[in-house]
Amino acid sequence: MEVGKHSDEENLTAQVVRGKVLWEANNCMGCHTIMGEGAYYAPELTKVVERRGEGYMKAVLMSKTPWSPRGRKMVAYGFSEEQANDLVAFFTWIGNTDLNGFPPKPDYKSTINTK
Amino acid sequence: MRYKSQKLAYWFFALSMLLLTLQIVYGFIMAFAHLGYDVLHPVIAFNTARAVHTNLLVVWLLSGFMGAAYYIIPEEAEHEMVNVKLGFVQLISLAVVGVIAIIGYHFNYWEGRKFLEIPRPLDYLVVINVLTFLGLIIATLYKGKKRTTTSLVLTMGLVFAALLYLPGMIWFDNQTMDSFFRWWVVHLWVEGVWELIMGGILAFLLIKITGVDREVIEKWLYVIVGLTFISGVLGTGHHYYYIGTPKYWLIIGGIFSAMEPLAFLGMALFAIAMYRKGEKKHPNKIALSWTLGTAIVSFVGAGLLGLAHTFPQVNMYTHGTLVTAMHGHLAFWGAYAMIVLAIISYSMPNMTGRKLFDSTTGVLAFWLSNIGMLGMTVAFGVAGVAQVYLERKMGLDFGDVQKEIQVHFLILIVCATMFTTGIGLFIYEFIRYGLPTDEALESVN
Ligand code: HEM
Ligand code: HEM
Ligand SMILES: [Fe+2]
Numbered sequence: 001m002e003v004g005k006h007s008d009e010e011n012l013t014a015q016v017v018r019g020k021v022l023w024e025a026n027n028c029m030g031c032h033t034i035m036g037e038g039a040y041y042a043p044e045l046t047k048v049v050e051r052r053g054e055g056y057m058k059a060v061l062m063s064k065t066p067w068s069p070r071g072r073k074m075v076a077y078g079f080s081e082e083q084a085n086d087l088v089a090f091f092t093w094i095g096n097t098d099l100n101g102f103p104p105k106p107d108y109k110s111t112i113n114t115k
Numbered sequence: 116m117r118y119k120s121q122k123l124a125y126w127f128f129a130l131s132m133l134l135l136t137l138q139i140v141y142g143f144i145m146a147f148a149h150l151g152y153d154v155l156h157p158v159i160a161f162n163t164a165r166a167v168h169t170n171l172l173v174v175w176l177l178s179g180f181m182g183a184a185y186y187i188i189p190e191e192a193e194h195e196m197v198n199v200k201l202g203f204v205q206l207i208s209l210a211v212v213g214v215i216a217i218i219g220y221h222f223n224y225w226e227g228r229k230f231l232e233i234p235r236p237l238d239y240l241v242v243i244n245v246l247t248f249l250g251l252i253i254a255t256l257y258k259g260k261k262r263t264t265t266s267l268v269l270t271m272g273l274v275f276a277a278l279l280y281l282p283g284m285i286w287f288d289n290q291t292m293d294s295f296f297r298w299w300v301v302h303l304w305v306e307g308v309w310e311l312i313m314g315g316i317l318a319f320l321l322i323k324i325t326g327v328d329r330e331v332i333e334k335w336l337y338v339i340v341g342l343t344f345i346s347g348v349l350g351t352g353h354h355y356y357y358i359g360t361p362k363y364w365l366i367i368g369g370i371f372s373a374m375e376p377l378a379f380l381g382m383a384l385f386a387i388a389m390y391r392k393g394e395k396k397h398p399n400k401i402a403l404s405w406t407l408g409t410a411i412v413s414f415v416g417a418g419l420l421g422l423a424h425t426f427p428q429v430n431m432y433t434h435g436t437l438v439t440a441m442h443g444h445l446a447f448w449g450a451y452a453m454i455v456l457a458i459i460s461y462s463m464p465n466m467t468g469r470k471l472f473d474s475t476t477g478v479l480a481f482w483l484s485n486i487g488m489l490g491m492t493v494a495f496g497v498a499g500v501a502q503v504y505l506e507r508k509m510g511l512d513f514g515d516v517q518k519e520i521q522v523h524f525l526i527l528i529v530c531a532t533m534f535t536t537g538i539g540l541f542i543y544e545f546i547r548y549g550l551p552t553d554e555a556l557e558s559v560n
Contacts, residue, residue, distance in 0.1 A: 006291070006359045006360060006361055007289055007290070007291035007292075007359035007360075008359075009289060012288055012289060016288075017288045020288065020290060023227060024226055024227040024228065025223075025226075025227065026223065026227060027162045027166060027223075027225050027226075027227030027232065028162070028227060029162075029227045029228065029229050030160075030161065030162020030163070030165045030166055030227065030229075030232075031160075031161050031162050031165075033435040034290070035290065035291075035294060035357060035358045035359065035435075036357055036358070036434035036435030037229060037294060037297075037358070037435060038229055038435065039161070039162065039165050039229070040435070040436060040437050040439070040440055041145075041148065041149065041161045041165075042161075042513075043513040043514070044435060044513065066156065069514075070512070070514030070515070070517075070518075071151065071514065071517075071518065072148075072153070072514070072517070073153055073156050073160075075160050075162070094290060097290075097291065097359040098359060099357045099358065099359055100356060100357055100362055100365065101357075101431065102356070102357035102431060102434060103507065104431050104432060104507055106506075106507060106508055106509055106510025107508050107509070107510075108508065108509045108510060
């Protein structure tokens with residue numbers, strides 16, 4: 001099916017699905033957006049693997065205190081290594097779906113110095 | 116002619132007012148969190164506050180629609196509600212399911228899908244509850260003397276709303292499919308079948324308040340129902356641009372959703388035209404304000420502010436930003452909150468026998484809540500547009516952008532305070548009306 005082709009159905013492994021279960025059971029969508037859907041309180045996560053890399057993400061997910069380098073607090077889930085890997089697999093899969101160009105590439109990124 | 120069983124409506128309206136109050140409390144919790152004061156984080160994290168805020172919204176609106184149906188159907192069908200006791204059971208079970216869900220959200224008990232957070236076991240209870248409600252309404256219509264277009268459109272809206280709850284209960288491994296069917300509930304409710312409910316209530320109110328012939332008003336209703344379906348069904352495509360679905364949705368969604376404002380424009384023109392045409396000047400001016408208000412504000416909030424980000428070229432940048440929150444607030448307020456407040460304002464004097472409809476409090480409630488909500492819309496809008504430019508165009512980090520736009524949440528809180536004052540006055544009036552009585556409903560007028 002076409003939806004499948006766009007959404008990378010063939011790479012939908014059991015690990016990705018376990019990640020999705022964690023994503024839903026904890027209502028991460030109540031703070032974050034994914035594929036542009038969800039809440040507007042915390043970063044959009046469609047391209048988070050590309051943006052932060054696996055190590056950073058695992059630090060966020062396994063943190064035992066609320067993660068908040070930029071001020072806002074995330075819930076301190078303190079996930080196990082295995083759970084964190086499942087979530088990273090889920091975000092990797094999401095990052096590989098063909099979203100017709102979303103999120104847009106910023107026009108001026110190269111000229112601005114972001115931390 | 117009025118019917119004693121219409122009293123049932125009062126209790127649904129009372130539940131509505133209670134849940135609306137709670138919804139606002141959780142709105143403030145989120146607004147303060149955006150402003151940097153998330154002091155409640157350990158107890159009520161943002162995702163809890165949000166799920167409670169939006170679910171309470173949906174439940175108080177549904178309770179309002181149910182109250183409206185319990186008030187309107189006996190009067191239109193010219194028959195008492197078939198089983199008032201069962202109606203009370205349905206009311207209490209609705210409240211209980213709602214309360215369990217809300218408490219559960221504070222203990223990580225939910226399904227993390229925006230707007231559909233109610234966990235599966237409770238979903239089944241919701242289904243039973245709604246079936247009971249529909250059974251009562253349909254049985255009353257069936258036994259009644261008349262089946263008017265107004266009552267049929269209202270009932271059709273309620274039946275479809277119940278059916279469309281079901282696709283939201285299917286589990287998908289694939290996030291794209293999950294999102295695809297989530298919209299069958301969310302979009303097809305607010306831009307489809309709920310519009311029928313709104314149209315039905317609006318037609319009833321206009322018939323009563325303006326005194327224009329039923330034939331004329333119901334002809335308009337057909338046009339509005341037609342426009343809603345033609346545009347709204349394929350209009351779902353405006354949520355299928357960027358979620359992993361094929362490109363043809365960009366065209367389908369763009370074209371059909373751009374026609375959706377026509378249904379809302381139709382309602383606004385319809386209400387104004389009937390008001391102009393009406394010979395009879397009904398004394399309930401406050402109900403008239405809310406009735407015309409809902410038709411006009413829904414066109415602005417849903418129609419115009421929806422159109423503002425519905426084309427794929429724009430939505431690419433605004434998708435999932437505070438721009439969406441701007442539109443969500445004014446659309447829900449104008450179309451569905453105001454229609455519920457309109458039917459409450461109209462029916463309270465009839466149910467209680469007290470004619471408080473020219474009080475200054477009522478007028479103030481109308482203006483403060485509306486101006487407050489417009490201000491909130493502007494605050495979300497300015498924050499949203501700034502976010503789009505800084506994050507999506509300039510490529511700044513999400514967290515840095517949020518710091519830049521934080522000040523707009525101060526404005527949001529100021530306007531929300533004004534809004535809340537208006538709602539407070541509305542509820543004060545509601546309480547002042549007192550309880551419904553048989554004598555009031557029996558006195559024909
Ligand atoms: C005092 C009043 C209110 C305040 C301070 C408030 C504030 C908020 C905030 C901060 C959000 C979350 C945005 C985010 O995800 O970051 C939100 C979401 C929402 N609120 Fe309110 N709100 C209020 C009243 C209302 C009312 C009266 C309605 C309906 C008529 C409403 C409907 C919504 C909806 C539909 C959403 C979800 C929006 C979306 O997902 O795009 N709110 N509100
Ligand atoms: C009374 C009717 C309406 C209500 C209550 C309403 C409410 C909402 C809400 C709450 C959302 C956020 C949904 C989510 O992310 O889960 C939304 C999104 C959206 N609405 Fe509406 N809406 C209405 C009518 C319309 C109309 C008529 C249009 C177009 C002309 C429109 C265009 C959009 C678009 C394009 C989005 C997606 C925003 C994004 O990509 O983030 N809406 N609406
Ligand atoms: Fe929509």
